[in-house]
Amino acid sequence: MGFTISVGGGCDISAAQMAADGIIPFRGRYTLGGAPFSDRLEYEYDFDNVTELIQSGKQLARTAPTPADYELFFDSVLERGVKSIVHLSVDSQLTNDFTCAVKAVKNELVKFPRCEIYVVDTGTFSVGMHPVVARAIELKNNGISAAEAFIELIQTAKNVNTYFATDELNCIKNLGKINETADRGKILNLQYVLKLNTRGKFAIVGKTRGNMSTAEKLAVLTEKAGADRVYLSTAGDFSLLKTYRKKAEARISGLKSETERMGLFTLSVLGSRACAIAFSVK
Numbered sequence: 001m002g003f004t005i006s007v008g009g010g011c012d013i014s015a016a017q018m019a020a021d022g023i024i025p026f027r028g029r030y031t032l033g034g035a036p037f038s039d040r041l042e043y044e045y046d047f048d049n050v051t052e053l054i055q056s057g058k059q060l061a062r063t064a065p066t067p068a069d070y071e072l073f074f075d076s077v078l079e080r081g082v083k084s085i086v087h088l089s090v091d092s093q094l095t096n097d098f099t100c101a102v103k104a105v106k107n108e109l110v111k112f113p114r115c116e117i118y119v120v121d122t123g124t125f126s127v128g129m130h131p132v133v134a135r136a137i138e139l140k141n142n143g144i145s146a147a148e149a150f151i152e153l154i155q156t157a158k159n160v161n162t163y164f165a166t167d168e169l170n171c172i173k174n175l176g177k178i179n180e181t182a183d184r185g186k187i188l189n190l191q192y193v194l195k196l197n198t199r200g201k202f203a204i205v206g207k208t209r210g211n212m213s214t215a216e217k218l219a220v221l222t223e224k225a226g227a228d229r230v231y232l233s234t235a236g237d238f239s240l241l242k243t244y245r246k247k248a249e250a251r252i253s254g255l256k257s258e259t260e261r262m263g264l265f266t267l268s269v270l271g272s273r274a275c276a277i278a279f280s281v282k
Contacts, residue, residue, distance in 0.1 A: 003084035003146035005136050006077060008097050009062075010090035010125035010265040012233040012276070013133065015042055021137055026073050026087075026097075028065060030264050033058035039264050047261040051236040054272035062268045064096060070104035078112045084146040085117045086153065088132055090125040090265070093200025094177070118150035120157065124196060126266045128162030128278040130231035130258070161225055162278040164194040164202070164270060165214050165240060171271035178202045193217050211240045218277055219247035227279035228252065232259040234275040235267060241275055 007018070009028040018025055030037045032053060037060070041047055054060055077085055092098035098121050105117045122132045135156045139149040169192060172178045178194075178201060191214045193206035208214040222230060230248065232241050241259060249255050262274070270276075 002143065003086050003140060003149060004077060004082045005133070005140060006073075006085055006087045007129065007133060008088065008090045008101075008125075008265075009039065009263070010095075010097075010269075011088070011129040011133065012126045012260045012263050012266055013130065014260060015040070021133075023133065023137075024077055026065075026070070028265060029063040030268065031059075031061050031063070037264070041261070041263060044261070048236060050264070050267060051272040054267065060264065060268045062265060065100050067100045067103040067107075070097075070101045071107055074104055074108045074117060075111075078108065078115050083115050085115075086136060086140075086146050086149050087117060087119045088122050088129060088136065088153070089119055090129070091123050091196060091200055092121045093198065094125060094196065094269075095200075116146055118146055120150060120153045122157045122160070123198075124157070124160055124162045124278070125269070126162065126164070126262065126276045126278070127231040127233040127260065128160050128196075128276070130260075130278060131160050131229075131280045132157050156280070159280045160278060161221070161281055162196060162276060163205070163218060163221060164196075164274055164276045165191055165218065166194070166270060166274040167191045168271060168273060171269060172202055175269065177269070178204075211243050215240060215243035215247050218244050219251055222248050222255075222277070222279060223251040225279060226282040228254065229256040229279060230258075231278045232257055232275070233262050233266065233277075234259070235262045235270070235272045237273065237275070241277075244277065 006024040008026050027039045089098040101119045122129050191208050194202040195205050197203045206217045
């Protein structure tokens with residue numbers, strides 16, 4: 001029996017691509033400058049507008065979802081006649097999404113006793129979810145059952161490395177997700193290379209000066225991992241990712257890459273001047 005793939009709001013894949021792949025996204029609730037803001041970014045100017053508003057001083061905040069929110073979401077999928085769902089959630093230590101989804105499933109299985117829902121903790125977000133999504137699509141297309149896919153995707157998630165680069169840590173600090181006591185980037189022109197740890201907090205794995213050195217750091221990390229495909233995401237400035245691609249491609253023959261814009265979830269966590277790269281380790 002086949003399955004339907006759904007993803008949490010932290011996945012930086014465009015709405016158009018999700019629709020093309022038959023993926024159903026969970027839509028979060030956000031405020032921008034204190035006013036409700038729709039999680040419906042579609043075109044480049046939509047993304048540009050959000051980043052410009054954040055840079056102008058407006059705060060983008062996400063309203064934490066509840067089990068009831070996820071119950072309504074799963075209702076909307078199962079009421080279409082879907083019998084099996086594999087839901088890919090953002091890191092369970094970063095937000096409460098995974099816990100809420102699991103609680104919702106218990107009620108869903110009472111209401112829809114002939115259905116099944118598996119919730120995968122991807123251990124990441126942003127483009128870090130892309131390799132897991134890609135593997136889920138592959139398993140689905142190969143006729144793998146939801147139960148078998150669930151087990152396979154847990155292992156896939158363990159093999160994903162996600163790195164983030166930014167020149168400011170204010171958003172992350174406001175969320176209490178980093179132990180850095182001061183943001184020295186603006187003073188010393190530093191950029192931070194970050195990685196999400198197992199406790200749902202960001203660890204600084206490098207401090208660099210300028211796009212060239214940041215791109216070099218990320219390219220070295222990619223080469224050491226033996227990656228042959230990378231997934232990239234940016235809040236809006238593509239210059240760092242372009243430099244990274246050149247350096248990474250010079251080190252890794254035949255390297256493939258896909259680039260997306262950061263959605264509201266990622267922007268609410270990282271701010272408007274960040275980028276991210278992800279790849280599966282061998």
